[in-house]
Amino acid sequence: MARKLKTMDGNQAAAHVSYAFTEVAAIYPITPSSPMADYVDQWSAAGLKNIFGTTVKVQEMQAESGAAGAVHGSLNAGALTTTYTASQGLLLMIPNMYKIAGELLPGVFHVTARTLASHTLSIFGDHQDVMACRQTGFAMLCESNVQEVMDLSAVAHLAAIKGRVPFLNFFDGFRTSHEIQKIAVWDYKDLASMVDMKAVEEFRARALSPEHPQMRGSHENGDIFFQNREASNKYYEAVPGIVEDYMKKINKKLGTNYQLFNYYGAEDADRVIVAMGSICDVTEEVIDYLNAHGQKVGLVKVRLYRPWRADKLLAAIPATCKSIAVLDRTKEPGAQGEPLYMDVVTSLAAAGRNDIKVIGGRYGLASKDTPPASVFAVYKELAKANPKAHFTIGIVDDVTKLSLRETAAPDTSPKGTVSCMFWGLGGDGTVGANKNSIKIIGDHTDMYAQAYFAYDSKKSGGLTVSHLRFGKTPIQSPYQIDAADFTACHNPAYVTQYDMLSTLKDGGTFLLNCQWSDEELEANLPASMKQQLAKKHIKFYAIDQAEFDRIAALEASSGYTVHTYPRKEAEQA
Numbered sequence: 001m002a003r004k005l006k007t008m009d010g011n012q013a014a015a016h017v018s019y020a021f022t023e024v025a026a027i028y029p030i031t032p033s034s035p036m037a038d039y040v041d042q043w044s045a046a047g048l049k050n051i052f053g054t055t056v057k058v059q060e061m062q063a064e065s066g067a068a069g070a071v072h073g074s075l076n077a078g079a080l081t082t083t084y085t086a087s088q089g090l091l092l093m094i095p096n097m098y099k100i101a102g103e104l105l106p107g108v109f110h111v112t113a114r115t116l117a118s119h120t121l122s123i124f125g126d127h128q129d130v131m132a133c134r135q136t137g138f139a140m141l142c143e144s145n146v147q148e149v150m151d152l153s154a155v156a157h158l159a160a161i162k163g164r165v166p167f168l169n170f171f172d173g174f175r176t177s178h179e180i181q182k183i184a185v186w187d188y189k190d191l192a193s194m195v196d197m198k199a200v201e202e203f204r205a206r207a208l209s210p211e212h213p214q215m216r217g218s219h220e221n222g223d224i225f226f227q228n229r230e231a232s233n234k235y236y237e238a239v240p241g242i243v244e245d246y247m248k249k250i251n252k253k254l255g256t257n258y259q260l261f262n263y264y265g266a267e268d269a270d271r272v273i274v275a276m277g278s279i280c281d282v283t284e285e286v287i288d289y290l291n292a293h294g295q296k297v298g299l300v301k302v303r304l305y306r307p308w309r310a311d312k313l314l315a316a317i318p319a320t321c322k323s324i325a326v327l328d329r330t331k332e333p334g335a336q337g338e339p340l341y342m343d344v345v346t347s348l349a350a351a352g353r354n355d356i357k358v359i360g361g362r363y364g365l366a367s368k369d370t371p372p373a374s375v376f377a378v379y380k381e382l383a384k385a386n387p388k389a390h391f392t393i394g395i396v397d398d399v400t401k402l403s404l405r406e407t408a409a410p411d412t413s414p415k416g417t418v419s420c421m422f423w424g425l426g427g428d429g430t431v432g433a434n435k436n437s438i439k440i441i442g443d444h445t446d447m448y449a450q451a452y453f454a455y456d457s458k459k460s461g462g463l464t465v466s467h468l469r470f471g472k473t474p475i476q477s478p479y480q481i482d483a484a485d486f487t488a489c490h491n492p493a494y495v496t497q498y499d500m501l502s503t504l505k506d507g508g509t510f511l512l513n514c515q516w517s518d519e520e521l522e523a524n525l526p527a528s529m530k531q532q533l534a535k536k537h538i539k540f541y542a543i544d545q546a547e548f549d550r551i552a553a554l555e556a557s558s559g560y561t562v563h564t565y566p567r568k569e570a571e572q573a
Contacts, residue, residue, distance in 0.1 A: 003184040003254075007442030007449060010143075010176040013150040013183065014084075014110045014169070015039035020051045020191045021108070021157035022082040025058045026070035028089065035177075036084040036110055051192035068093035068100075075105035076216070078207025080161070080200070082107065086173055087114035090129045094136060097166070101137025103216065104235060106160035106203060109138070110153065111170040112177035113277070113329075115366045123457055124367035125173030127277065127329040131339050137232075138168040139239050140306040144280040145476055146181035152258060152303070154191055155246045161203065162196045163242045165235055172278045172329075174367050175478055180435065180451040182442040184254075194249055240309045260309055261316040265298025266291050268320040271382040274313075274344050275327040276302035278478040279363065279370055285412035285477065286375040296320075297379050302340065310347035323357040323382045324348075327393075329364045337390065338362060361391045361404075368394045371479040373409035380404075411483055417471035420486040421503060423494055427460040430490050434466040441470050450475040463498075484508060490545075492516065495525060501532040509539045516542070 008016075015036045018025075025044075027037040037058075044056045059074075061067040067083050074081040085093060090111055100107050113130045115122040134140065141156050143149045149171050156169035171177065208216065220228065240260060247258040264280075265272070265287045273283055280301045290297050300316045317324070326345075328338030336342065341360030348356055361378065364370045374393040381387045381404050390402060397403040413419070424430025431453050442449035450469040456462025467481045487504045492514035494500065504510060510533070516524055521542055533540055 003187065005182055005442075006185045007180060007182045007439045008146070008185075009035075009178050009180045010146045010149045010171055011035035011112065011178065012039055013146050013185075014153050014171070015043075017150060017153040017186060017191070018082050018084075018108065018110055018157065019043055019048065019056055020186070020188050021080060021154075021161075021195075022050060022056050023052065023054065023079040024074045024081040025056050026061060026067045026074060026081060026083050027058065028061050028064045028067040028085070030064065030085055030087070030089045034084075036112075040084075051188050051195065064089035064092040065096070068096035071107050071109075072096045072100050072105070075100060075107050076103070076208050078204040078209075080106065080157075080203075082110065082157075084110045084112075086112045087116060087123075087129050091116065091132060094133060097133060097136040097138055097168075099217065100166050102229075102232070104164040104232060105166060106164055107166045108156050108160050109166070109168045110156075111168055112173040113170045114173035122366040125175055125177075126365045126367070127170075127172075128331070128365075130168060130170045131330045131332070133168055134306055134339065136168075137165075137236075138306065139163075139165050139236075139243075139304070140168045140170065141243070142276040142303055142305055143169075143171040143176065144276070144278055144301060145176060145478065146179060147183040149176065150183050150185060151250060151254065151256065152247075154186065154194070155243055155250065155258075158194055158196070158246045159239065159242045162199045162246075163235060163239045164199075164203075165239050172478075174455075175278045175452070178453060179478065180438050180442075180449070181475070182448050182450075190253060194246065236307050239307050240304060240312070243304050258303065259316070260304045260312045262301040262303065263298060263316045263318070264301065266296040267318060269296045269298035269318045270320055270322045271296070271379055272298045272300060272317060272321045272324050273327060273375070273378060274300045274302065274324055274340065276305065276340065277329055279327060279329070279375070281476040281478050282370060282372055283375050286372050286379070286409075289372075289410060289412045290376075290379060295379070305340075308343055308347075310343075310350060313344065313347050314351055314353070317356075321356055323359070323387070325378050325382050325387075326358065326360045327363055327378070328360065329362075331362055331365060357387070359387050359389050359391065361393055363393045369480045370394045371409065371482060372412045373406045374404075376409050377404040377406045413469070413477045414471060414473040414475060416473065417469050417475060417477075418486075419481045419484045420466075420468040420488070421481050421484045421500075422466040422468070422488045422490065423498065423500055424464045424466070424490040426456060426458060426462040426464050428490060431464050431466055434468060438468055438470070447472060448474050450477065452478070452480070454480060463494075487511070489513065492524070495529055499528075501529060501536065501538065504532075504536065504538060506536045507538070508536070509541070512540070512542045513545045514542060515544050 025040050041058045071081045071083050113127050116128040156167040160167045283299045326341040328340045337360045392402045438449045438451040447470050452467045454465040469475050486509045488511040490513045
């Protein structure tokens, strides 16, 4: 099936799919989930029709708890309802999530998984919030990249309608939610063709109505509460099969191979990583490199996290596997291990697979970057006779000494990929301009594109670094650029604050936007930067954007063309 290609981020992909299946969206805007709700609100205002031929009714509440309550009420009234949230906002929804799940209402929560406030607040991404919801009774489906958000978000809605179990559909906050990719987009006609309309009619027939009153959500004592709680078991037992069926339908339409647990790597791998989220794409790059150099490693990608299917996990693990590293993007203080690790250990133990050594690691809290070097370190640790039972990657932990030693890693990104970094000040237009640039490349050329924006928590007035990649082959490198072909600095003060050239390739290009004269440039550039310019044979250019803007304004106001004589390009240091 041919689909249109469009450049967008994970938020827009989730919104595109959810709009199709949604009749009511109960929202409370929260970063970074607000773009999802904002897209839905904009499309509704523009009159866009969902697959049922209606526009989505958007109801903005005054708190996340209120939004969850509105979802609960709307579902009871027989309207397919969706919300969007993350982090502390998701925690406020938990009481209503128990009710929605307990009453078997087919709602869907799209969550851009983010950090929770503990010793401090962090606005960035990990899996702490969704892991706090695994006890609510919601089924949990995870995507690894923007294309998967587009493809698999549909499964959450379709399976919720058919199985009556609500779904929490999640992907990495910021890393996937705000990463821009060129992806294939669903046509609403194809989504409509997969909906079980009989299940929709049955859902609406169960709606609370004065015409057929029923008691729901009342009070029960110990004599019957337990029995009624167990009565939902058959629905949860059915969910994995329903999800699998819809994945098969999508695979047939798209030519993909989505499964509850997807294996990637050597068929006879001896070392395997189990993970979910954006780190899976990083791991795939490392696997391709290691297997091409004679090693035998692999990855099991977890897609349906709840309900957990141990038999499907075991089926995905190669028979030759001797050791497994489970990577969790969360921290559960005081536990014997993080949630995914414990699930894997329990599954293997119950199956009698004591021949496999299992270790567990933490990574990526608060959007801590996890580059290929971290994954190389994991596979290296797995090769040891006595690897660390518990470890961290991406940091140097001198307190508990859990961190794995990481060394410089080879370039695993697709060949021919052009990498660019732009250093700017929050609010100066750098990020907006780069978003426009990458969308022009993605939408108006035959090249693939990727963009990620690293923000300071202050955003406006803080440091922003735009990471842009483009090339002729698909790009799935969800980590920050560490070897750029081109680097630009739009704030001259940064030359003494940051080492911007350490991530620039030998022979690369550095562009500095400043108002300095040649003499001022010579005086203001630090000696360390001059040394790197010379040592790495960097092509160095200086421009005065303010002067360009002044001339443009003058030309616009006067109607005349202003001729200027550019100052001599800065000599290569």
